[in-house]
Amino acid sequence: MNPLMLLQQANLPGLCVMSGALGAILGSFLGVVAERIPPLVMEEEGAGNLLFPASHCPECRHALSAWENIPIISWCALRGRCRHCHSAIPLRLLLVEVCSALFFAASAMLAPSFTALIALWLMWSLLLPLVVIDARHMLLPDCLTQPLLWTGLMFHALFLTLPLTDAIYGAVAGYLSLWLVYWAFRLLTGREGLGYGDFKLLAALGAWCGWQALPSIVLIAALGGIIMHCLLKPFENKNNLISFGPYIAFSGLVVFIAQTSHSIF
Known part of the structure; x- marks a missing residue:
């Protein structure tokens, strides 16, 4: 029996939670990638890059604090709105994080x-x-x-x-x-x-x-x-x-x- 199967049998809930958390964190970054690559490819003015500027509200440009950047939790706590200008935070960002968390957890549970x-x-x-x-x-x-x-x-x-x-x-x-x-x-x-x-x-x-x-x-x-x-x-x-x-x-x-x-x- 391979090591992953042993881990799956020994502590499946813990493996799912850890993998899901990793998926949510990666999903948060992938959401940024999906938002920032099109302006870079189309060479739009002020497109920046994947790392700069820091995560911010696209409407008021407010830089997000650490607690506003927690995958899934922050979106829900803020009710999908910017804390400063109250403009809507795109639902797709939450969906990307949730889907990544679910996929990582499910694959960790089922991968051979x-x-x-x-x-x-x-x-x-x-x-x-x-x-x-x-x-x-x-x-x-x-x-x-x-x-x-x-x-x-x-x-x-x-x-x-x-x-x-x-x-x-x-x-x-x-x-x-x-x-x-x-x-x-x-x-x-x-x-x-x-x-x-x-x-x-x-x-x-x-x-x-x-x-x-x-x-x-x-x-x-x-x-x-x-x-x-x-x-x-x-x-x-x-x-x-x-x-x-x-x-x-x-x-x-x-x-x-x-x-x-x-x-x-």
Whole structure:
């Protein structure tokens, strides 16, 4: 029995609480990443960087004190409002922290090994800001998709969890498959149906999951996109574009979790 399973059996509640707290802390940072990368990529004036300026209210620019920066707790204590100007703190920041806490706790409870747990946490940490950014800005920045691809290749090279050739073929096939779909759609309709960021995201997920998983990832993403479009159609403008990145990211994570549950690690 591996060490993680022993820890799971010995002190499961403590493991969940500690992992959830770590997830909430990381989620707080990932929320900052998702807020600050788009202005940096679009080279907006005064965009700053990931570390400067310190966390602050976007309306009144009040720098947050330590107690105003506690993941989840501070948002709830302040009732989603800035303590100084009382403007609303975006709900998405709370959701990012809560989702990260839940994912870290659940993965610590269910992962079959430390290797699988590290992989899941790494993957989540890069996918979550990509999902938030693409949902808000229709943008999948290279500064996140490229590290996702390279960490996938390096992870399999170091831990031998998947043949490296399968990961490389997955990256190449993931990019080319959506590239071909993009150009076929453009030649037939004269419109762009996908963005280049979608190609790179699928390439990164191909590096993590292997080329064999690509059909499943694309199928789940397409079905998810169709279902959500049908559900949200009454509330949307017919000219609204759909961000496909979140569906690709979610389906890739689901497939990878399924792979880890079958003890490929």
